[in-house]
Amino acid sequence: MATVAVVGMGAMGSVYAGLMQDAGHIVYGICLWDDHVAAIRERGLRVHGASGDRTVRLTAASATSAGIGPVDLVIIATKSFDVEQAARDARPLIGPRTVVQTIQNGLGSPDRVAGVIGAERLSIGVVGGFGASVPEPGTAHHNGMELIRFGSYGKLPFDEVERGAKIWRTAGFNVRLFEDVERMVWEKFIMNVTFSGTACLTGLTIGEVLEDEDAWLVARACGEEAIELAGVKGVPLDVGDPIEHIRRLGSAISAARPSMLIDALEKRRSEVDAINGAVVTAAKGTSVSTTVNATVSELIRAREKTYL
The missing domain is CATH 3.40.50.720 (NAD(P)-binding Rossmann-like Domain)
Structure with missing residues (x-):
């Protein structure tokens, strides 16, 4: 005990x-x-x-x-x-x-x-x-x-x-x-980046993001930017194909709503700066484009200003 x-x-x-x-x-x-x-x-x-x-x-x-x-x-x-x-x-x-x-x-x-x-x-x-x-x-x-x-x-x-x-x-x-704690953190981080911002903006569960062609297009692009950044920073991702890894984990909790979506529904401050926004911050000074994560982050921040 x-x-x-x-x-x-x-x-x-x-x-x-x-x-x-x-x-x-x-x-x-x-x-x-x-x-x-x-x-x-x-x-x-x-x-x-x-x-x-x-x-x-x-x-x-x-x-x-x-x-x-x-x-x-x-x-x-x-x-x-x-x-x-x-x-x-x-x-x-x-x-x-x-x-x-x-x-x-x-x-x-x-x-x-x-x-x-x-x-x-x-x-x-x-x-x-x-x-x-x-x-x-x-x-x-x-x-x-x-x-x-x-x-x-x-x-x-x-x-x-x-x-x-x-x-x-x-x-x-x-x-x-x-x-290797950096690898440990980034293997979860790419999952958060993929689903959090997209679910927050659309109101969809993880499973619904996976099933919706338009939502998955944005979610996948968010994840791909983070995956590319991990490679540039020399972080090893020991998960096989990272996108398939993300899809598999997401499918296992398809009914779940990411915490950023729950925060938006409750009109609370979200962790966007630590998730999608962190991709943009961490990519500064590298060759990695983070256009999708930047756009998702900016839209979430703009909406939060209406109730915070």
């Missing part, structure tokens, strides 16, 4: 917390969404979907880390634009043996977390094939449960990365460890 703090209890963070608590771990959920925290306290946290259906009572759910103290594992599961504040909030949870895992979509979040807490205890996580959402406060649903990947940010010894991963395995998660 381990003590775990999940900082950021959105869809994915709630799935992590619920399954870990169900496995017998001591889990603290830290979340700024008042309605979600209130529902969890009143009725428990329901997690349903690919893993089954259960309602659990977290050890505690609150808006702060006050009073918890150092834990075995800290999972930072906020959106990419909130990671610095989440890292600051997580400081009281980190002891000399705590493993900190930061799990976000896109590029850049681990660097920002390390800037706050240092690199010594930090592990990078990448999650694929879940398609999670929060249908109502106190409830998390996920369409799949494919794979979670972890690697060291640089200074955390590999056996400590493994110690953190073991907690996930005891809760039923499929986990692999990577020494």
Whole structure:
């Protein structure tokens, strides 16, 4: 049994917390969404979907880390634009043996977390094939449960990365460890880039994007720009044909709506700058054209200005 703090209890963070608590771990959920925290306290946290259906009572759910103290594992599961504040909030949870895992979509979040807490205890996580959402406060649903990947940010010894991963395995998660974290991140990144922006703009699920000729044309072009950029940067993608890899993973969670689409429907800030926009930023100074990702990003930002 381990003590775990999940900082950021959105869809994915709630799935992590619920399954870990169900496995017998001591889990603290830290979340700024008042309605979600209130529902969890009143009725428990329901997690349903690919893993089954259960309602659990977290050890505690609150808006702060006050009073918890150092834990075995800290999972930072906020959106990419909130990671610095989440890292600051997580400081009281980190002891000399705590493993900190930061799990976000896109590029850049681990660097920002390390800037706050240092690199010594930090592990990078990448999650694929879940398609999670929060249908109502106190409830998390996920369409799949494919794979979670972890690697060291640089200074955390590999056996400590493994110690953190073991907690996930005891809760039923499929986990692999990577020494090449850049490859690990980019193999998920190309999937996010392909579906996130296109789904956000069209309102289509992943499966509907794959089936619609026009939507897939845009989505595929977004992915191809990211794939080309990975090649130029010397990032090895060990997935066979990258586009077929993306199609296969997308087909496995065809009913899922990418988080950027959910954010748009809820009129919340999206992670466009860390996903499609990050392709444009990362390509500066290279020969890679990012016209499609730039256009998709600009349209999303323009729409967000109408409600943010």
